Amino acid sequence: MMDTGQSEPKWRRRAEDRPDEVLDASLKLFAQNGFAATKVEDIATEAGISKGAVYRYFSSKEEIFESLVKRAIAPIAERTEDLARTSHEDSAVLLKAVLTVAATKLSDPDTLALPRIVLQEASRFPELAQTYRRQVIDRAIGALELIIEKGIARGDFRPVNARLAVRNVIGPLLAHFLLGQTFGIDREASASPHSFIESHYDILMRGLMKPETGEPQ
Missing domain, CATH: 1.10.357 (Tetracycline Repressor; domain 2)
Structure with missing residues (x-):
């Protein structure tokens, strides 16, 4: 198949990649807007997934932050x-x-x-x-x-x-x-x-x- 040079849509990527995408999106928004001002739906939009999908991997913003610390x-x-x-x-x-x-x-x-x-x-x-x-x-x-x-x-x-x-x-x-x-x-x-x-x-x-x-x- 010809390589179009475009990245694969996030919803088609492997499920095991999505937690990291959620963490990447969260870190960006936490750093830009602060923890309090960042909503889960904002994270979902930035990560290109649904709000429900975020909760599939993390129960709360606090758990997301802890996972960021554990990862970095x-x-x-x-x-x-x-x-x-x-x-x-x-x-x-x-x-x-x-x-x-x-x-x-x-x-x-x-x-x-x-x-x-x-x-x-x-x-x-x-x-x-x-x-x-x-x-x-x-x-x-x-x-x-x-x-x-x-x-x-x-x-x-x-x-x-x-x-x-x-x-x-x-x-x-x-x-x-x-x-x-x-x-x-x-x-x-x-x-x-x-x-x-x-x-x-x-x-x-x-x-x-x-x-x-x-x-x-």
């Missing part, structure tokens, strides 16, 4: 947990690897849209914040704490409060991308995260690394 970000938190538990890599090297993966992911506007939506809507929809915390934040914090604690135990890092240190790891990372993609400050830098990671890692390690013998602790 939760796998990174899961991978970070696994590395923190099982890796025998040098603690500083492992921490840099985790930061690089996170920064690369957050440089994608679709990924950063999710925490932005949470920040915008949390006062009206606290369940969104709880979902994001459960799926991402708690897991990431736990993994980073474990990496820092292992580094302290191995003598790589000086003794610090690991739970508080994690804030110093995560905070600048989130601020960098939110400043770039939300406020347009150094937008080009936020789209290319490697220079920031090198700077952040350098400053972070100077605070974490155990001083050489004779240096003040």
Whole structure:
């Protein structure tokens, strides 16, 4: 059959593709209009399916949001947990690897849209914040704490409060991308995260690394 160059109508695509189409449509509308202002029928129209078809895959907008988090970000938190538990890599090297993966992911506007939506809507929809915390934040914090604690135990890092240190790891990372993609400050830098990671890692390690013998602790 001749290729006309036109995409196949959404209603003719495989049923197993439709949940992802619903998620893609939802993310676009949530980011543009906000979670509260987006209706299920809007999502259905954007996805090219019926409102009933949306409910065939998702019971509510909240479930759609949770599925977006699970698809985009939760796998990174899961991978970070696994590395923190099982890796025998040098603690500083492992921490840099985790930061690089996170920064690369957050440089994608679709990924950063999710925490932005949470920040915008949390006062009206606290369940969104709880979902994001459960799926991402708690897991990431736990993994980073474990990496820092292992580094302290191995003598790589000086003794610090690991739970508080994690804030110093995560905070600048989130601020960098939110400043770039939300406020347009150094937008080009936020789209290319490697220079920031090198700077952040350098400053972070100077605070974490155990001083050489004779240096003040």
